[in-house]
Amino acid sequence: MAEPALLDLLVLRKHFGAAPVLEDVRLRLQAGEVVALVGASGCGKSTLLRIAAGLDRDFTGQVRLAGQVVTAPTRDIRFVFQEPRLFPWLSVARNVVFDGESAADTARVAALLDEVGLAGLGDRLPKQLSGGQAQRVAIARGLFVQPKVLLLDEPFSAVDAFTRLKLQDLLLRVAQAHGITVLLVTHDIDEAVALSDHVIVLDSAPGRIADEISIALPRGPEHRRGQPDAAATIAEVRHALHAVHAV
Numbered sequence: 542m543a544e545p546a547l548l549d550l551l552v553l554r555k556h557f558g559a560a561p562v563l564e565d566v567r568l569r570l571q572a573g574e575v576v577a578l579v580g581a582s583g584c585g586k587s588t589l590l591r592i593a594a595g596l597d598r599d600f601t602g603q604v605r606l607a608g609q610v611v612t613a614p615t616r617d618i619r620f621v622f623q624e625p626r627l628f629p630w631l632s633v634a635r636n637v638v639f640d641g642e643s644a645a646d647t648a649r650v651a652a653l654l655d656e657v658g659l660a661g662l663g664d665r666l667p668k669q670l671s672g673g674q675a676q677r678v679a680i681a682r683g684l685f686v687q688p689k690v691l692l693l694d695e696p697f698s699a700v701d702a703f704t705r706l707k708l709q710d711l712l713l714r715v716a717q718a719h720g721i722t723v724l725l726v727t728h729d730i731d732e733a734v735a736l737s738d739h740v741i742v743l744d745s746a747p748g749r750i751a752d753e754i755s756i757a758l759p760r761g762p763e764h765r766r767g768q769p770d771a772a773a774t775i776a777e778v779r780h781a782l783h784a785v786h787a788v
């Protein structure tokens with residue numbers, strides 16, 4: 542029998558009005574796994590993440606975390622969006638603790654900022670940060686409440702290519718250090734293969750799981766980027782995507 546999943550996502554049906562968006566989607570993430578979700582624009586990736594976060598209850602199915610049904614947003618499951626969504630009037634440090642309870646825990650905030658490469662920038666305002674730095678604050682905020690699962694919706698799409706690679710490394714490093722399970726939506730196939738243990742390919746209208754590709758390569762982007770084995774896996778994912786999203 543399969544191990545019980547940490548996050549068990551079952552969406553039998555999700556629709557907006559008459560339009561079916563997701564159908565028969567079952568995703569199980571084991572503790573500590575990194576799973577990437579890819580699929581054409583509009584196929585339902587963000588919708589699935591919102592359901593996983595307990596932000597959308599209007600669907601047929603069930604979200605379970607460690608066996609418990611999730612019916613509302615919980616601090617065990619945190620969301621990092623495409624854009625950092627920082628509060629412009631709050632300092633970096635205050636943004637990190639925003640939805641935590643221990644706002645006075647300055648030592649932990651400082652340690653987290655250090656971990657994401659923002660040591661000493663806690664007093665800055667968001668407007669004084671670069672895009673990549675702002676997204677690091679968003680990641681630190683996602684980590685602050687020590688969630689079990691981090692959901693990320695195209696988190697690095699607004700930054701330049703070099704910053705993107707640095708943030709990918711950072712994400713994997715902090716996820717491993719904190720034992721966090723990751724579900725990452727991305728349009729970047731290289732990113733999906735560099736970071737994840739499994740790549741899920743979604744079909745569209747309605748979104749269903751069309752393919753699941755396990756990445757049988759040593760973990761960590763440093764072992765994957767530019768490697769011939771990774772190139773073969775990238776080609777496999779691209780092929781799977783083209784198969785369901787033929788243009």
Ligand SMILES: Nc1ncnc2c1ncn2[C@@H]1O[C@H](COP(=O)(O)OP(=O)(O)OP(=O)(O)O)[C@@H](O)[C@H]1O
Pocket residue numbers: 557562580581582583584585586587588589
């Ligand atoms: N609140 C809403 N009301 C009505 N339709 C919606 C709503 N949110 C999303 N949709 C529709 O549901 C479908 C899935 O949207 P979703 O945002 O999940 O796609 P996506 O895979 O994240 O796309 P992208 O890659 O462009 O971010 C789309 O057809 C979208 O237009």
Ligand SMILES: [Mg+2]
Pocket residue numbers: 586587588694
């Ligand atoms: Mg989306």
